[in-house]
Amino acid sequence: MSTNEDTIEELKKIVKQKGLKYTEQREIVLKILMNADGHLSAEEVYNEIKTKHPESNVGIATVYRALGFLEEVNLITSITFGADGKKYESNQKEHHDHLICTSCGKIVEFLDDEIEKRQDRIAKKNKFKITSHSMQLYGTCGDCQD
Amino acid sequence: MSTNEDTIEELKKIVKQKGLKYTEQREIVLKILMNADGHLSAEEVYNEIKTKHPESNVGIATVYRALGFLEEVNLITSITFGADGKKYESNQKEHHDHLICTSCGKIVEFLDDEIEKRQDRIAKKNKFKITSHSMQLYGTCGDCQD
């Protein structure tokens, strides 16, 4: 687990290494995701920027491009929750899976070592080299079962 | 596990029970999915219909409506594979999870009882009543690791 500053440094390094340019916009998008507690859609990131950085005139197209870039270099991850569309989260968090309440939308994160181990075993048995995985359990949370 | 005929009968029963009408279009969509070996997108179902049932003039809107209906009454299931969008499969198959090759697109299905059990336990611990879940492992298959 690294600090926000570390991750920003990481981004600078990657950008330099690729011969690309370091821009405020990419940094802002990354920061928004690092400071968000949940999972944000592209549009939500865009709105956050508009409220938290009103001075920076960032277009929605740039948000999409930045998200694509950050995911490609593995600083963020995208997940698709059922009908809710694509959402993003910073990779600073440890890997985890999701319990999703289909009634109120609540999301609980969890991690189960045994499941992780079994996933690796299944992959090996099928000669797959796993790069990522995602697992979602859909249902009704305690509060919504009335 | 039931035969195609059983499932068609099931559809007829559901439709009657709901006071709706039994149409050839819904039947065709269901049949396409029962006979497909993989997972089809709405567009792919539509194209299949155009080639396999060229006489029936089915519109894409009807395909979407039929898919929505069939999923609602639990005869088919939808899954979202990363960037690939929503795909559908018949519920005649037993539940299973997916290994997906991000290089060639190959999909291997698997089932692990221990993982299923653990998922239930996690849900219970968090007071969730699970209705469904989906799990995908992404990576590179044996053939693509060169």
Next chain:
DNA sequence: GTCAATGCAAATCGTTTGCATGAAC
């Protein structure tokens, strides 16, 4: 000064909707 990244608007993709017509009951 060069080249990548941006903002904007237009284009595109997948999906949904309104509505007049047709088919099931």
Next chain:
DNA sequence: GTTCATGCAAACGATTTGCATTGAC
């Protein structure tokens, strides 16, 4: 005959693209 389902085309929301301009190096 009534009502639901359909086909078509238009509408829609999310994402992408083309292009002239701006900003990082």
